[in-house]
Amino acid sequence: MNNNGEGLSLGKITMFAIGATLASGAFSLSGDFAAEGAHTLAVLVGWAISGLGMLTLTLCFFRLSVVKPELTSGLYSYAKTGFGEYIGFNSAWGFWLSALLGNISFITLLFASLGNFFPVFGNGSNAVSIIAGSLIVWAFGFLVMRGVNEAIAINTVVVIAKVIPIIVMIVAIIFAGAFDFDIFTQNFTGEQSGLSLMEQIKSTVYTTVWVFIGIEGAVVISGRAKSTAIAGKSTILAFISLFILYVLISVLSMGVMTTEQLAALGNPPMAGVLEYVVGPWGSILVNIGVIVSVGGALFTYTILCVDSVYAPALQHCFPESFTRQNKKGAPVNGVLITTIVTQIFLIIIYFNDATYQVCYALATSAIMVPYALSAFYCLKITAKGEGMEGLNNGRKFLIWLYAIAGSAYGIWMLYASSVTHLLISALLYAPGTVLYAMARREQGGEIFPKKADKITFAFLIAMALLSVVLLITGKIKL
Numbered sequence: 001m002n003n004n005g006e007g008l009s010l011g012k013i014t015m016f017a018i019g020a021t022l023a024s025g026a027f028s029l030s031g032d033f034a035a036e037g038a039h040t041l042a043v044l045v046g047w048a049i050s051g052l053g054m055l056t057l058t059l060c061f062f063r064l065s066v067v068k069p070e071l072t073s074g075l076y077s078y079a080k081t082g083f084g085e086y087i088g089f090n091s092a093w094g095f096w097l098s099a100l101l102g103n104i105s106f107i108t109l110l111f112a113s114l115g116n117f118f119p120v121f122g123n124g125s126n127a128v129s130i131i132a133g134s135l136i137v138w139a140f141g142f143l144v145m146r147g148v149n150e151a152i153a154i155n156t157v158v159v160i161a162k163v164i165p166i167i168v169m170i171v172a173i174i175f176a177g178a179f180d181f182d183i184f185t186q187n188f189t190g191e192q193s194g195l196s197l198m199e200q201i202k203s204t205v206y207t208t209v210w211v212f213i214g215i216e217g218a219v220v221i222s223g224r225a226k227s228t229a230i231a232g233k234s235t236i237l238a239f240i241s242l243f244i245l246y247v248l249i250s251v252l253s254m255g256v257m258t259t260e261q262l263a264a265l266g267n268p269p270m271a272g273v274l275e276y277v278v279g280p281w282g283s284i285l286v287n288i289g290v291i292v293s294v295g296g297a298l299f300t301y302t303i304l305c306v307d308s309v310y311a312p313a314l315q316h317c318f319p320e321s322f323t324r325q326n327k328k329g330a331p332v333n334g335v336l337i338t339t340i341v342t343q344i345f346l347i348i349i350y351f352n353d354a355t356y357q358v359c360y361a362l363a364t365s366a367i368m369v370p371y372a373l374s375a376f377y378c379l380k381i382t383a384k385g386e387g388m389e390g391l392n393n394g395r396k397f398l399i400w401l402y403a404i405a406g407s408a409y410g411i412w413m414l415y416a417s418s419v420t421h422l423l424i425s426a427l428l429y430a431p432g433t434v435l436y437a438m439a440r441r442e443q444g445g446e447i448f449p450k451k452a453d454k455i456t457f458a459f460l461i462a463m464a465l466l467s468v469v470l471l472i473t474g475k476i477k478l
Helices: 009-019 023-035 040-067 077-085 087-117 127-142 148-177 179-183 197-203 206-211 228-254 259-263 269-278 282-312 333-354 356-383 393-417 419-428 432-442 452-471
Strands: none
Touching: 009 023, 009 269, 023 040, 023 087, 023 206, 023 228, 023 259, 023 269, 040 197, 040 206, 040 228, 040 356, 040 393, 077 087, 077 282, 077 356, 077 419, 077 452, 087 127, 087 282, 087 333, 087 356, 087 452, 127 333, 148 269, 148 282, 179 228, 179 432, 179 452, 197 333, 197 393, 206 282, 206 333, 206 393, 228 259, 228 269, 259 432, 269 452, 282 393, 356 393, 356 419
């Protein structure tokens, strides 16, 4: 896709990053921590780890965007340049899968929220919901074909619309005096839950990572910005704004209802909290907010899905056919493959009756590898001294600090993930190798040029086969 005019400004890229990140997760924070067994202390520690980890990861994105401005394809470029063709492909494939699965989760929550007004939609994954969701997916696909830069401009309006109910929830709790410190500290450590503090903290990882998926959106579309540095600054601004908002939602909710009460809330949990504070109209407002928010997120993630196919295809990661554009500059085949695969996943979700939480856990699992690889690459170029010329010792120390911390957070994400989700992620990653092999053949290159590529492929296939066996025998489930 080509830049139009002078490129997108700091404000538009920042709003895009916020729009790509602030979605359904904000409305489910109130209950999802509790539903996984995390009590107050574990949630606070989880946010501390996530806050520090995502900040340092964001700083890694920023540093890479400045030191490696030529790598305009974001996460894919970093993994490919740092670790080779096949690992780079899997980073691109994982990012695309995550955005695509994110869309699936949004659809299930959208219709679960509509189900609160119209029972025909049930829990968001019944036949009516899947049919309606399919229509939306195809409609957005055709809309993106009309031009992505125009679509990004619409995103700013959507961001403002979905922030309103969140602000209302925060203001209502504060001014209604609904926050009770005794409730906030009740069973503070969760000693009676049967889970250790570490188990509780680990249970927060999917939720805390999920609500930040998309924060790298400014980097992913950095080729559309006026400069790559603007994309990096936008990512940091978006992170700071969102982190403050997320912590406020979590802390205030835990001071309104007990962990047990929060865990029992339906989707979206924030609706139950606001109804508890101000009555039924609060629930109605939040459900409307979710519908607007998720609608906008579906649109934004469709753009991310398309860009995450098109940009790597330009660098011969995906087959060359994915680079074909229409008169509006939109990659037609990228839109089609994204829409078709999304449709296939919607059908799978229907037959498995999967919930919103299951869908976003899978989306989160898919993004963890690309995130970790980006941090590792930042550490690699730091160790080589790239971009360190002329910097004072204090600045060099800071760079080393967040490169190491970002890499450590990448390892933490993978460690805290459940074995089930990692196995299923391998099953999702493995089929992508077909497209990788097609692209390599088009270029006349060896499919696995390095020993590390062969080892990675063998490990991935082994994990995928084990996942199939465990799914068939019923030892793991979606």
